[in-house]
Amino acid sequence: NTVPRAAGVDKNNFAWIGFYYSDKLVKLHPATGKKMDTIKLGCSPYGLAIDQAGIIWISGRGCSALLRVDPKTKKVDKIAYNKGSPYGISVDTFGNVWMADTNSYTSRYNPVTKKWAHVKHSMWSRGVASSNTGHVYVALDTASAIAKINAKTLKLEKEISIGNGKYPVGIAVDHDGFIWAINQGANSATKVNPKTNTVVGEYPVGNGPYTYSDM
Numbered sequence: 001n002t003v004p005r006a007a008g009v010d011k012n013n014f015a016w017i018g019f020y021y022s023d024k025l026v027k028l029h030p031a032t033g034k035k036m037d038t039i040k041l042g043c044s045p046y047g048l049a050i051d052q053a054g055i056i057w058i059s060g061r062g063c064s065a066l067l068r069v070d071p072k073t074k075k076v077d078k079i080a081y082n083k084g085s086p087y088g089i090s091v092d093t094f095g096n097v098w099m100a101d102t103n104s105y106t107s108r109y110n111p112v113t114k115k116w117a118h119v120k121h122s123m124w125s126r127g128v129a130s131s132n133t134g135h136v137y138v139a140l141d142t143a144s145a146i147a148k149i150n151a152k153t154l155k156l157e158k159e160i161s162i163g164n165g166k167y168p169v170g171i172a173v174d175h176d177g178f179i180w181a182i183n184q185g186a187n188s189a190t191k192v193n194p195k196t197n198t199v200v201g202e203y204p205v206g207n208g209p210y211t212y213s214d215m
Helices: none
Strands: 004-009 015-019 024-028 035-040 048-050 056-060 065-069 076-080 089-091 097-100 105-110 115-120 125-130 135-140 145-150 156-161 168-173 179-183 188-193 198-204
Touching: 004 048, 004 056, 015 048, 048 089, 056 089, 056 097, 097 125, 097 135, 105 125, 105 135, 125 179, 135 168, 135 179, 145 168
Parallel strands: 089 125, 125 168
Antiparallel strands: 004 015, 015 024, 024 035, 048 056, 056 065, 065 076, 089 097, 097 105, 105 115, 125 135, 135 145, 145 156, 168 179, 179 188, 188 198
16 A cells, blocks of 8 residues: 555444555554555545445545445445646535636535536646535645635635635645635645635644645
8 A cells, every 4th residue: 555645434433544546445453553444446546535335435546537436335336527636635515526626716526416516717727625614625836825615506605715825735624614725836725714815824833735635
């Protein structure tokens, strides 16, 4: 197993790790770290998210696809994606899957209708996170901004500027609902108030911080 990229934790606290070059998904015990299961993906995994039903969704950067993995049956479905190269991924409060593509789109996949919808914004989409307010937030690295998308209407409500040269790659929503962008270009983390769409503060971290999906 080489280069772990995708990572997530299921409702029973087991960790699922996707290994990029070996195209594997590995289940780890929460207390011991022991390998409990292995699922062959047939595609190099990047981001990972687990939905409300326990289905594992993976951005298949190595094959330009969205992967649906049933951990019980080990069945892997490869869903074609043609907008760009899959990157960050998240599941919204409605059970839809959102995926960035290092391009000028963030896309929503509806597991019920099995259809894609796409939201256009500034370049490039990297990390993706969803909130319980029904919004999806996307790190737009070259724009040094955060895209705020209404998950139901697909409307791009705002591109929140966080200052030139920040190059945000990772993004997350904290317990209090604040949005955090991880700025690879500025060696910092920016905290944003989603109610006012304004920057609360910026805080130094280590050099070249790099993360994506819901960190």
